[in-house]
Amino acid sequence: MVTKARNLYLIPYAMWIALFVIAPIVLIVYYSFFDVNGAFTFDNYAKFFTPVYLRMTFNSFWYALLITFFSLLVAYPTAYLLTRTKHKQLWLLLIILPSWINLLLKAYAFIGLFGTYGLTNAVLETLGIGTQQILFTDFSFVFVSVYIFIPFMVLPIYNALEELNPTLVYASRDLGASWWTTFRRVVFPLTLDGVKSGAQAVFIPALSLFMITRLIAGNRVITLGTAIEQHFLVTQDWGMGATIAVFLIIAMALIMLVTGNRR
Amino acid sequence: MNKKGARLANLYLIAVFAILYAPIAYLMAYSFNSGGTMHGWDGFTLEWYGEVFADTRLLIIVLNTFVIALLSSAISTILGVIGALAIRHVRRRQPRNALLSLNNVLIVSPDVIIGASFLILFTMIGIKLGFTSVLLSHIAFSVPIVVLMVLPKLQEMSPSLIDAARDLGASGWDVLTKVVLPYIKPGIFAGFFMALTYSLDDFAVTFFVTGNGFSTLSVEIYSRARQGVSLSINALSTLLFLFTVLLVIGYYFINQRASRSQARGAEGGRAVR
Amino acid sequence: MRQLVQMFAAVFIVAFGLMYATSLLNSSQGYSGGNTLTIYNWGDYIDPDLLAEFEEESGVKVIYQTFDSNEAMMTKIEQGGTTFDISVPSEYAISKMKEENLLLPIDHSKLPNLKHIDERFMNLSFDPDNEYSVPYFWGTVGIVYNPDLLEGEAPTSWNDLWDPSLRNNILLVDGAREVIGFGLNSLRYSLNDTNEDHLQEAKRKLDALTPNVKAIVGDEIKMLLANEEAAVGVVWSGDASEIMTENEKLDYVVPEEGSNLWFDNMVIPKTARNIEGAYAFMNFMLEPEHAARNAEYVGYSTPNKEALALLPEDISGDTRFYPSPELTEKLEVYDNLGKKMLAHYNELFLEFKMHRK
Numbered sequence: 045m046v047t048k049a050r051n052l053y054l055i056p057y058a059m060w061i062a063l064f065v066i067a068p069i070v071l072i073v074y075y076s077f078f079d080v081n082g083a084f085t086f087d088n089y090a091k092f093f094t095p096v097y098l099r100m101t102f103n104s105f106w107y108a109l110l111i112t113f114f115s116l117l118v119a120y121p122t123a124y125l126l127t128r129t130k131h132k133q134l135w136l137l138l139i140i141l142p143s144w145i146n147l148l149l150k151a152y153a154f155i156g157l158f159g160t161y162g163l164t165n166a167v168l169e170t171l172g173i174g175t176q177q178i179l180f181t182d183f184s185f186v187f188v189s190v191y192i193f194i195p196f197m198v199l200p201i202y203n204a205l206e207e208l209n210p211t212l213v214y215a216s217r218d219l220g221a222s223w224w225t226t227f228r229r230v231v232f233p234l235t236l237d238g239v240k241s242g243a244q245a246v247f248i249p250a251l252s253l254f255m256i257t258r259l260i261a262g263n264r265v266i267t268l269g270t271a272i273e274q275h276f277l278v279t280q281d282w283g284m285g286a287t288i289a290v291f292l293i294i295a296m297a298l299i300m301l302v303t304g305n306r307r
Numbered sequence: 308m309n310k311k312g313a314r315l316a317n318l319y320l321i322a323v324f325a326i327l328y329a330p331i332a333y334l335m336a337y338s339f340n341s342g343g344t345m346h347g348w349d350g351f352t353l354e355w356y357g358e359v360f361a362d363t364r365l366l367i368i369v370l371n372t373f374v375i376a377l378l379s380s381a382i383s384t385i386l387g388v389i390g391a392l393a394i395r396h397v398r399r400r401q402p403r404n405a406l407l408s409l410n411n412v413l414i415v416s417p418d419v420i421i422g423a424s425f426l427i428l429f430t431m432i433g434i435k436l437g438f439t440s441v442l443l444s445h446i447a448f449s450v451p452i453v454v455l456m457v458l459p460k461l462q463e464m465s466p467s468l469i470d471a472a473r474d475l476g477a478s479g480w481d482v483l484t485k486v487v488l489p490y491i492k493p494g495i496f497a498g499f500f501m502a503l504t505y506s507l508d509d510f511a512v513t514f515f516v517t518g519n520g521f522s523t524l525s526v527e528i529y530s531r532a533r534q535g536v537s538l539s540i541n542a543l544s545t546l547l548f549l550f551t552v553l554l555v556i557g558y559y560f561i562n563q564r565a566s567r568s569q570a571r572g573a574e575g576g577r578a579v580r
Numbered sequence: 581m582r583q584l585v586q587m588f589a590a591v592f593i594v595a596f597g598l599m600y601a602t603s604l605l606n607s608s609q610g611y612s613g614g615n616t617l618t619i620y621n622w623g624d625y626i627d628p629d630l631l632a633e634f635e636e637e638s639g640v641k642v643i644y645q646t647f648d649s650n651e652a653m654m655t656k657i658e659q660g661g662t663t664f665d666i667s668v669p670s671e672y673a674i675s676k677m678k679e680e681n682l683l684l685p686i687d688h689s690k691l692p693n694l695k696h697i698d699e700r701f702m703n704l705s706f707d708p709d710n711e712y713s714v715p716y717f718w719g720t721v722g723i724v725y726n727p728d729l730l731e732g733e734a735p736t737s738w739n740d741l742w743d744p745s746l747r748n749n750i751l752l753v754d755g756a757r758e759v760i761g762f763g764l765n766s767l768r769y770s771l772n773d774t775n776e777d778h779l780q781e782a783k784r785k786l787d788a789l790t791p792n793v794k795a796i797v798g799d800e801i802k803m804l805l806a807n808e809e810a811a812v813g814v815v816w817s818g819d820a821s822e823i824m825t826e827n828e829k830l831d832y833v834v835p836e837e838g839s840n841l842w843f844d845n846m847v848i849p850k851t852a853r854n855i856e857g858a859y860a861f862m863n864f865m866l867e868p869e870h871a872a873r874n875a876e877y878v879g880y881s882t883p884n885k886e887a888l889a890l891l892p893e894d895i896s897g898d899t900r901f902y903p904s905p906e907l908t909e910k911l912e913v914y915d916n917l918g919k920k921m922l923a924h925y926n927e928l929f930l931e932f933k934m935h936r937k
Binding site: 053058064066067071125129131137140143144149150191194195200206207237245252254272273282286297 | 412
């Protein structure tokens with residue numbers, strides 16, 4: 045009786061999985077076997093293994109890796125320093141807040157900031173460096189992506205750091221370990237779970253970025269997400285779009301498996 | 308850390324915040340530009356703010372956006388906590404990883420696919436497009452992030468804590484409400500705010516599943532973008548942003564006062580005993 | 581725990597309060613009443629004053645919803661579940677929607693103002709006898725350029741885009757048919773060409789253009805060109821006229837090899853409920869005075885010849901937007917190439933985008 049009651053409350057979550065996860069996956073896999081004219085085919089899968097799509101896959105992974113790396117590079121010290129501030133909860137909220145402003149508006153602001161006659165170039169000009177092309181480069185793409193994903197990386201790392209038992213750090217310092225050794229041997233390993241979930245929360249969506257590939261990278265960067273958007277909204281080749289999605293889902297499952305908790 | 312290190316640390320944080328808020332400051336500054344575009348400065352005006360308040364349709368859309376965001380994040384937080392409990396319940400590694408992967412499918416799937424498949428789903432089930440369909444999809448895509456935020460907290464909770472509570476005669480419900488939930492509270496809040504973020508930011512999914520005149524702010528902004536975003540949108544964003552900042556800061560300090568007096572009360576109680 | 585309960589209670593109370601406020605606002609605006617007309621149009625593609633006038637004249641409350649691509653709009657209409665009484669697709673989308681039975685036939689006898697439309701824009705290949713659609717706006721695809729930023733001569737043809745002086749100085753619109761189309765046009769092929777050799781030749785020629793291309797963008801192209809982010813842009817004429825109002829230095833030319841002639845027409849989707857209202861609205865918009873005001877507001881070319889006569893000379897006499905008959909001869913309307921061919925065009929465009937300098 046007790047176990048029954050206990051399992052009863054799981055029903056809403058199970059329903060959510062069935063309706064909004066399993067059903068869409070089934071739909072996507074189903075669609076991936078049809079061509080533009082609605083005939084059954086395996087062509088989409090064959091097409092995925094042509095150089096164009098393989099290169100696109102490689103590009104997506106490469107950029108997602110870069111974005112995750114730089115997000116971590118910026119987010120870890122941020123989270124670490126945040127835990128040391130007074131009113132740390134408030135500062136954390138203020139890290140999340142910018143993501144509540146519409147992404148398109150922020151992208152337009154970045155276009156303004158990075159443009160040939162934008163603020164950044166005006167600063168570079170007065171510094172004597174001279175006007176550079178910032179917009180529509182790999183740099184601006186990675187920069188803006190990192191900007192978008194920062195809160196998703198800071199939050200889990202911050203939580204992990206908060207959990208860290210300070211006595212461990214004191215002990216290590218008392219034993220004569222330098223700050224860097226303490227960090228490398230004690231702090232970082234103990235917050236690895238936070239880093240992992242942060243990396244997952246950044247890497248996986250970064251694989252399927254779109255829109256800013258157009259707005260900020262001027263379509264010089266084509267990711268799997270861009271291709272899917274194109275197939276669903278422009279070509280209306282839902283089969284090919286669904287096929288790419290199937291591969292993305294497989295990639296996601298693999299990533300989860302590799303970085304998954306071993307405990 | 309020594310003094311120099313502390314100063315360096317502050318400098319770093321200031322730089323991070325400066326970059327995070329730079330585009331927002333840019334948007335806000337231009338909401339006062341009489342030139343009508345987001346480049347070149349023609350002069351100061353409050354015209355765009357007037358336009359916001361004259362546009363009833365826009366106000367309705369803003370309210371809709373908030374209703375959807377609040378409701379969907381609250382409901383998805385509840386669902387997500389349940390989900391995290393469920394996943395923790397699974398002891399064996401493989402099925403747990405499988406469950407986690409299922410959970411994360413919606414995070415990895417591009418919005419366009421989620422939107423398109425939800426649209427097919429809703430029309431198949433016969434749900435009328437509009438408020439209900441948008442609310443349901445926002446709940447749907449916010450659940451996984453809540454789970455991801457809550458799960459680590461649950462996992463680090465030592466089982467002995469629960470055992471101790473049980474030994475003391477606590478019922479299942481008591482363990483949940485008196486031990487587990489208070490412990491994972493930070494995760495729940497983080498999940499709620501992330502869900503709010505997802506909901507406020509979403510365009511593609513809403514775009515697909517909305518209909519019958521119902522619209523949210525991001526959909527409206529995207530459709531207006533065709534002619535170049537009007538500065539009244541900047542004005543609106545400025546207002547909303549300042550409003551949220553005030554709300555967050557106000558909430559934080561009220562909360563702090565409350566928890567401080569609570570802590571003092573607890574201490575007092577102990578002293579009496 | 582108490583804190584959690586309090587927070588969730590507060591969230592729900594606020595949400596329901598806001599919902600109540602919304603419903604009050606909705607009913608005060610008349611949106612919840614029965615007599616409404618839902619228009620599904622491109623963003624900001626109509627003079628809002630005209631909408632207000634129509635509401636007053638007919639007593640119908642207009643719900644104006646917008647889309648940003650023909651494909652997204654078609655998906656919504658195809659799936660149903662929502663009401664649209666009027667939509668404004670482009671010509672290739674009209675022929676597609678016709679094939680898929682997404683449109684209701686139009687009864688010309690209910691549209692007395694249809695007579696004001698120029699004969700040239702009636703009875704075109706995508707909709708013979710205008711059985712399903714009524715012209716709304718038309719235009720071309722061409723080159724916008726900024727004389728101040730050019731090193732060489734002003735471009736007059738597609739082939740001028742390959743000039744080495746334009747290195748990293750061209751913005752292209754993100755459209756497969758537009759870009760592959762001008763590639764074909766520059767080789768003097770038809771932009772409806774389906775010959776594989778011709779297409780590959782055009783693709784190779786476009787690849788050679790890559791060093792000159794700064795970015796391939798969407799609607800932002802207007803803002804970017806007005807901000808002088810690049811010297812040259814390939815755009816639709818309607819966008820060009822907006823850019824030129826924004827920044828008067830810029831100029832527009834329809835290339836001499838020929839180009840695309842496009843139409844956006846009003847249709848009644850099969851999801852329509854208020855069909856009488858839809859006819860009333862179309863007739864209202866076909867009224868020359870209204871069409872003229874709309875053309876002035878939107879900046880696109882009107883197919884309404886009576887309206888054209890009402891427009892000031894500097895608009896109606898502008899050959900960039902109302903090209904001469906000789907040039908019009910060279911313009912082609914996109915044919916519906918079929919899904920397979922269209923997918924192939926998109927595939928080529930994708931490969932072009934991925935081609936690195």
